[in-house]
Ligand SMILES: Cc1cc2nc3c(=O)[nH]c(=O)nc-3n(C[C@H](O)[C@H](O)[C@H](O)COP(=O)(O)OP(=O)(O)OC[C@H]3O[C@@H](n4cnc5c(N)ncnc54)[C@H](O)[C@@H]3O)c2cc1C
């Protein structure tokens with residue numbers, strides 16, 4: 272993964288970091304608050320990189336400082352860190368995090384650790400944390416630099432942000448609108464792996480910018496990207512996007528993300544695609560791609576929506592189901608309207624649960640891909656674990672910091 276892996280940490284460093292990690296974990300909120308306040312005061316240039324909503328959520332969220340500490344607590348288990356490294360590096364690469372940002376986060380994190388540990392922050396403790404941070408930073412910097420090289424090497428690829436124009440806008444449901452995005456320079460777009468996301472950068476209305484990820488919602492296409500955005504109540508970027516007209520311009524980062532269906536591999540197991548609400552976006556990209564590229568593969572698509580008004584891509588997916596014998600589609604509404612019932616817009620009522628999945632999947636031994644709101648994700652994940660499905664067959668995307676999901680599960 273990294274051409275020059277850093278030298279391993281000493282036993283002593285590992286033991287000091289591990290012995291202090293639980294205290295930092297306990298004071299996660301204080302650490303987070305101190306870290307962000309200090310960093311944004313001392314280094315305001317990095318503020319636009321962060322999603323303000325991820326820091327202001329309060330008790331549940333520990334955000335970056337907490338995540339780094341949790342991550343550091345596993346410095347002696349590189350096999351555990353492996354998958355996390357890829358996820359974080361992809362997230363960082365989407366946001367355009369660069370090597371010069373690392374000392375900024377490092378110095379502010381160490382100052383915050385010193386503050387939280389108080390008298391416990393001996394020179395030995397601080398030195399050990401500095402070493403552990405440097406170790407993790409060099410792994411991430413190595414992987415991110417490799418991702419940037421691959422992005423730039425693609426004939427139609429780029430690094431950083433590229434201006435795109437909204438070439439089409441289509442309403443998919445009461446709350447979800449799709450945007451067709453084309454490069455302003457008239458060029459093509461690079462391919463991507465179905466399941467990946469883009470990073471969109473927009474003005475924040477206060478003279479700076481803010482970024483959000485949006486999953487690509489269709490199979491790759493040479494001349495445009497498509498994203499589909501739900502207008503979140505009180506949400507800054509989603510509502511800004513909904514208010515833009517065809518012709519408006521946006522800055523877009525290259526496709527990133529470690530959640531994808533690998534179409535270069537030959538799969539023998541059936542594919543079970545589960546989604547709820549706007550979580551359908553990466554799943555639809557996977558669905559369209561697998562039908563086109565691996566038509567021999569058996570696919571089950573199960574989608575949950577509140578009702579027919581909020582159900583996006585209904586006709587499109589229904590049509591795919593009619594045209595492809597290998598695809599089984601099932602739609603479940605949690606609060607169907609009378610009209611939904613009379614027009615038979617859905618197949619069943621309630622939430623997606625184990626019983627439903629079991630009744631539709633050809634067998635339990637399938638590859639599972641899922642995306643949706645937090646309770647949905649937690650329920651599906653627990654269920655697949657309870658069935659003993661190996662981790663290598665369980666893939667999911669979460670539309671927020673993974674930490675938040677783990678604390679919910
Ligand atoms: C990998 C990934 C893929 C994604 N793909 C999609 C996709 O395909 N489609 C899609 O629609 N979304 C997707 N998202 C979610 C998307 O990135 C945004 O988070 C979403 O659009 C909301 O952004 P916003 O700016 O509108 O809301 P924000 O302004 O970020 O607010 C989010 C919520 O937090 C609340 N909030 C904001 N500020 C505060 C505060 N100070 N205190 C308390 N609450 C607050 C808001 O009311 C709102 O409900 C994805 C996210 C990730 C990480």
Ligand code: HEM
Pocket residue numbers: 317320321322323325326334335338339342358359362363366368372373374375376377404407408411671672673674
């Ligand atoms: C060793 C160093 C670092 C580690 C271990 C680390 C770890 C993480 C983790 C675990 C996440 C959450 C990923 C998820 O969504 O699940 C994350 C997100 C993020 N990281 Fe890093 N990171 C490091 C350095 C940096 C640096 C140097 C920056 C740049 C200033 C940075 C900026 C971000 C941003 C902006 C996010 C997205 C979350 C948000 O908007 O609040 N990180 N990082």
